[in-house]
Amino acid sequence: MNWASLYSSIIFSFMLIGLILWIPLLVLFGLIMVLVGVVWFLSDTFIQTSHYLNGFFLFILSEVLIFASLFVTCLWFRDVNDINISEYNELPLLGSFLLLGSSVTATCYHLQMKLSNVHLLFTIILGILFIILQGFEYDESVVNLFSSVYHASCFTTISLHFSHVLIGLFLLCGLLFYTPKMVKLYYSNLVIWYWHFVDYIWLLVYSVVYIF
Incomplete structure (x- = not known):
């Protein structure tokens, strides 16, 4: 164990x-x-x-199921009179562009393009900017966790994704500070795949929490 x-x-x-x-x-x-x-x-x-890739993909599947349950909860408790945590076309939209941009730079690093460490650094910077943006969003929101069951579900969903971004940033920093000889390609692939998961699951979070 x-x-x-x-x-x-x-x-x-x-x-x-x-x-x-x-x-x-x-x-x-x-x-x-x-x-x-x-x-x-x-x-x-x-x-x-x-190394067993099946274990990693089962982990991703379990994460997808957790997010799916939260999405269903948000949609179930959604009421026509409920207001969104933030306007979909303001900070959340900017955050979406930041994460999608980080996915592009992560792909450049993954494909071993020239200046790959620079691409990895930009990925980390974009992730940090997303974290800062979410902090501003939390502070400026006119609703909170206790406003309603719907808002509690939305904040839980966003916070879960927030925690995944933080973990992803820790892993990306590990790739940046360790040389390729110290980190095998296997682990590098897992970190980049995990970051792509964090990026793309945000699109669903954005759609469910801010648009629907």
Whole structure:
């Protein structure tokens, strides 16, 4: 049994609660502890000789199912009198362009194009800008978690995606600071695929939370 996975899942739960309730100190504590868990987990997996892509794709499938359940919840509790967390054509739209742009730069890095580290750096910068943008959106929103069940569902969905972006940024920073000789192509592929998942699931989050 890998205790690092159990540790990370417990700490991640606390971080997610901090994101949903927007408690910055709890979020910061969770981020630090999750980072420790990621390093612990990677130190174990790097010594393994066998890699199973099926496990990664099952993980992605489980994430899709979690988001799908939240999407259904948002749509189910949606009322004609409910107002959106933000206007779809303002900060959320800009955030969509940032994430789609980061997907392009991540693809350039993945394809080993020239200046690949520069592309990776731009991917990280775009991700950080998205995080900052979401922070502004949280602060400027006229509704909160306790406004209604619908708004609670929307904030939970956004916060879950927010946490995935943070984890993706940690992994991308790992690729940036470690040389290709230190990180095998297998792990590089997994990180980029995970980032693409984070980017494209946002399109569904954007559609369900801000448009429908």
